[in-house]
Amino acid sequence: MVKNDNIRIKRRKADFLLYGFSYLFLILAGIFLISLPFLPIAPPSEVIGYVIMGVGILFAGGGMVLYGMLLYRGICPADALVITNKGFTNYMVGGKNGVYVEWVNIASMKVFGLTKAPMLGLSLNDSDKYLEELDGKYARIARNNLELGIPVIAISQREVAVQIAELKTLFSRMVKGAISWEQYAAHNKKAETGEETAETAHSFTVEPDHLTEKKEHKTRTVELPPVDSEPRVQPLEESEDVTVLDMDE
Numbered sequence: 001m002v003k004n005d006n007i008r009i010k011r012r013k014a015d016f017l018l019y020g021f022s023y024l025f026l027i028l029a030g031i032f033l034i035s036l037p038f039l040p041i042a043p044p045s046e047v048i049g050y051v052i053m054g055v056g057i058l059f060a061g062g063g064m065v066l067y068g069m070l071l072y073r074g075i076c077p078a079d080a081l082v083i084t085n086k087g088f089t090n091y092m093v094g095g096k097n098g099v100y101v102e103w104v105n106i107a108s109m110k111v112f113g114l115t116k117a118p119m120l121g122l123s124l125n126d127s128d129k130y131l132e133e134l135d136g137k138y139a140r141i142a143r144n145n146l147e148l149g150i151p152v153i154a155i156s157q158r159e160v161a162v163q164i165a166e167l168k169t170l171f172s173r174m175v176k177g178a179i180s181w182e183q184y185a186a187h188n189k190k191a192e193t194g195e196e197t198a199e200t201a202h203s204f205t206v207e208p209d210h211l212t213e214k215k216e217h218k219t220r221t222v223e224l225p226p227v228d229s230e231p232r233v234q235p236l237e238e239s240e241d242v243t244v245l246d247m248d249e
Helices: 016-038 046-075 127-132 136-147 164-193
Strands: 007-010 079-083 087-090 099-102 106-114 118-124 153-156 210-212
Touching (some): 016 046, 087 164, 106 164, 118 164, 127 136
Antiparallel strands (some): 007 079, 079 087, 087 099, 106 118, 118 153
C-alpha cells in the first residue's frame, strides 16, 4: 500500500494560446465597439450608438472575466482526482463534491482511444452505485458507455496533468493493494474470532491497451438489387382494353 494517504492529480491546464488569444480578441472587439460612437465612422443615430456601446461593454467585460479565469486555472489548477488507500474521488464528474470509487469496486482496467489522446477506462463490479451519484449529463454519458461496451469511467489525457500510462500503473498498484489488504484483514478476523466469514472473491484484470492512430469508422455494406442498363417497357396484353382520351373535345 502507498503510505501517502492523499495523492492529488491536478487538472490539465487549458490551451493558453488558443483560449487566451480568443478572449483577448473578445476584449479588443468590445473596446472597439465602446469607442465606435466617438470615431469618425460614428453610427447614424445616438440610440444605435448606445446599443453598440452596450454590446461592447458585454464583450469586453465577458472577455476579461474569461481571461481572468484562464489565468487563475493556469496558476492554481483544480483537482481532477484525489487518491487515498481506500479509493479515489473523481472531481471531473458529479459536481462540486465529485464521485467516490472504492478500489475493490474496480473489476478491470484498460487504456483505449486515440494514441494522441488516450483514456484510462475503468469497469466496475457495481456500476449502479456509481451512476446514482452522477449528475444528469455525466450519468447519460456513463450509461451510453455501458450500452456500447465502453468502461463506465473514462479518464482522458486531455483532462489530467499526468500521463495516462503513469496513472494506469498507480491505479493498478492501488487496486491490487486494496484487494490484498481486504483479504488479509478477513483472514486475521477469522483467526482471532474463529468465526467463519465469507471470503472475498474480488477479481481484477488489467486488459491490453487498445489505441488507434485515427478514429475508427464503422461501415456497413448494403446490397442493392440489380438495375437494368436500359429501361424496359412492358407490352400490353391483347386482352387489355385501352381507352384514349381526346383532349380537344
